[in-house]
Amino acid sequence: MSQTRKKNSSEGESKSQTSFVNKFLRDSKAESRKENNDLKTTDSQPIDGLQKTATFDTAKPLSSEVEFRPRTEKNEQFLQKLGKKAVDKCLDLNNCGLTRADLREVGEALEMIPELEELNLSWNSKVGGNLSLILQKFQKGSKIQTLELVDCALTTEDGAFVGQLLPVLQGLEVLDLSMNRNIGGSLDRLAQGLNTSNLRVLKLHSCGLSQKSVKTLEIAFRYLGELRKLDLSCNKKLGGGFEDSSAQLALLKHLEVLDLHQCSLTADDVVLLTQVIPLLSNLQELDLSANKKMGSSSENLLSRLRFLPALKSLLINNCALESETFTALAEASIHLPALEILNLSWNKCVGGNLKLLLQSLKLSAALQELRLSSCSLLTEDVALLASVIVTGHLAKLHKLDLSYNDSICDEGWAIFCQNVWFLKELAELDISLRPSNFRDCGRWFRHLLCAVTKLPEITEIGMKRWILPASEEEALECFDRDHKRSIHFDHGGFQ
Numbered sequence: 067m068s069q070t071r072k073k074n075s076s077e078g079e080s081k082s083q084t085s086f087v088n089k090f091l092r093d094s095k096a097e098s099r100k101e102n103n104d105l106k107t108t109d110s111q112p113i114d115g116l117q118k119t120a121t122f123d124t125a126k127p128l129s130s131e132v133e134f135r136p137r138t139e140k141n142e143q144f145l146q147k148l149g150k151k152a153v154d155k156c157l158d159l160n161n162c163g164l165t166r167a168d169l170r171e172v173g174e175a176l177e178m179i180p181e182l183e184e185l186n187l188s189w190n191s192k193v194g195g196n197l198s199l200i201l202q203k204f205q206k207g208s209k210i211q212t213l214e215l216v217d218c219a220l221t222t223e224d225g226a227f228v229g230q231l232l233p234v235l236q237g238l239e240v241l242d243l244s245m246n247r248n249i250g251g252s253l254d255r256l257a258q259g260l261n262t263s264n265l266r267v268l269k270l271h272s273c274g275l276s277q278k279s280v281k282t283l284e285i286a287f288r289y290l291g292e293l294r295k296l297d298l299s300c301n302k303k304l305g306g307g308f309e310d311s312s313a314q315l316a317l318l319k320h321l322e323v324l325d326l327h328q329c330s331l332t333a334d335d336v337v338l339l340t341q342v343i344p345l346l347s348n349l350q351e352l353d354l355s356a357n358k359k360m361g362s363s364s365e366n367l368l369s370r371l372r373f374l375p376a377l378k379s380l381l382i383n384n385c386a387l388e389s390e391t392f393t394a395l396a397e398a399s400i401h402l403p404a405l406e407i408l409n410l411s412w413n414k415c416v417g418g419n420l421k422l423l424l425q426s427l428k429l430s431a432a433l434q435e436l437r438l439s440s441c442s443l444l445t446e447d448v449a450l451l452a453s454v455i456v457t458g459h460l461a462k463l464h465k466l467d468l469s470y471n472d473s474i475c476d477e478g479w480a481i482f483c484q485n486v487w488f489l490k491e492l493a494e495l496d497i498s499l500r501p502s503n504f505r506d507c508g509r510w511f512r513h514l515l516c517a518v519t520k521l522p523e524i525t526e527i528g529m530k531r532w533i534l535p536a537s538e539e540e541a542l543e544c545f546d547r548d549h550k551r552s553i554h555f556d557h558g559g560f561q
Contacts, residue, residue, distance in 0.1 A: 161189040173200040184212040194219030206234050217245040225252030232259030242269040250274035253282050260286035272300040280307030284314035295323040305330030308338040316345045328356040333363035340366045344373040351379040361386030369394040372401035384412040396422035409437040417442030427454045440470035445478030452485040463489050469498040476508030483513035487520040496528035504531050511538050529557040
């Protein structure tokens with residue numbers, strides 16, 4: 067954020083000529099906007115401004131109006147400094163390069179915005195070590211509902227301060243402390259504050275959590291009965307923490323989103339999660355991706371996913387699944403009618419075994435995103451996929467990722483491209499090759515161009531490292547010229 071400001075003249079200027087931050091307020095509700103405009107006062111019409119305040123709420127005594135007026139004027143000055151004209155319920159200062167002086171001013175401003183519901187200070191590194199300057203003005207009865215402090219270089223003292231503050235913020239529903247690696251060191255104090263909260267969303271992505279952190283959080287889970295989303299992802303030292311836990315995670319009966327990707331989950335962690343996850347009957351999104359140690363030990367867990375009928379998104383990419391675990395997943399997926407997103411990328415066992423998913427794919431009427439990147443798919447796999455598509459299944463598919471499956475021959479791509487046009491809602495398709503591989507496009511490219519003319523929603527086709535011969539380049543140019551559609555063919559033969 068630019069800190070350049072014009073100096074006041076000798077006569078004094080009451081209005082700043084530059085904006086304090088790039089982003090501050092989103093559109094407010096019409097009623098809130100009307101209320102704030104009615105409350106607005108000016109130097110030229112002080113009496114009118116007071117009269118407007120009085121007519122807005124005739125139930126208030128005159129003394130209350132007089133006390134309110136100076137605070138309103140200060141608020142107006144602050145808003146003028148920001149280049150804004152109306153108070154809103156959302157203060158968004160993310161990525162503004164705030165200085166310590168700025169933070170102190172923001173803290174003073176918060177006291178003048180009692181109706182504030184959302185505060186975002188993310189990606190401002192100076193917040194770390196100075197959090198109390200901003201938030202110490204919050205009083206009991208505060209209406210704040212969302213507090214986002216992503217990547218703010220928070221210290222352990224900041225984490226402890228948040229723990230002390232939480233009992234005051236009884237209306238807080240969303241707390242995001244992600245990408246603050248020192249939070250793990252103050253998790254005990256933070257968890258104490260969570261014991262009195264009504265959170266619905268708790269994000270602790272990449273917060274330096276350890277095995278011990280699991281037990282600390284479990285104490286808080288007893289009091290977080292309304293929690294809807296829990297993100298503990300990218301805490302690589304968390305692995306092994308579930309081994310001796312008391313399964314308090316199962317108390318989160320309303321949990322809809324659970325993100326444990328890249329947590330170095332062990333085989334013993336999987337044993338505990340096998341008991342807990344099937345009990346979370348309201349779960350809609352489950353991310354276990356990038357936990358390679360669970361590949362050979364997750365057969366029972368994946369089999370029991372059948373008890374999650376509301377599951378819409380399952381991300382289990384890069385988990386080193388083996389034949390038995392993939393078979394268990396395939397059988398369970400038949401019982402997931404609401405599934406919209408399935409990511410199996412980077413699990414090599416899928417190659418040659420896609421037939422195990424055949425029945426599931428036929429029943430997946432809601433599936434919108436299917437990712438099978440780097441799955442060692444064979445020609446027979448894409449032929450099978452084409453047979454499912456041509457019979458009218460996967461009709462809702464928006465995104466299909468078949469990239470990095472270099473073992474598919476030209477015949478396989480020809481079969482696929484001749485039938486892909488049945489996916490009328492397809493918007494993105496990726497068939498790129500691995501970075502180390504380059505191949506000439508076969509005659510199947512003409513089939514793909516023909517199919518695209520029948521795909522009304524398609525906007526992106528990834529074909530990186532496929533080299534188009536001169537004749538195919540000419541065909542693509544003719545296609546672009548004749549159809550006048552905004553379709554990006556990313557064929558980058560030399561990328």
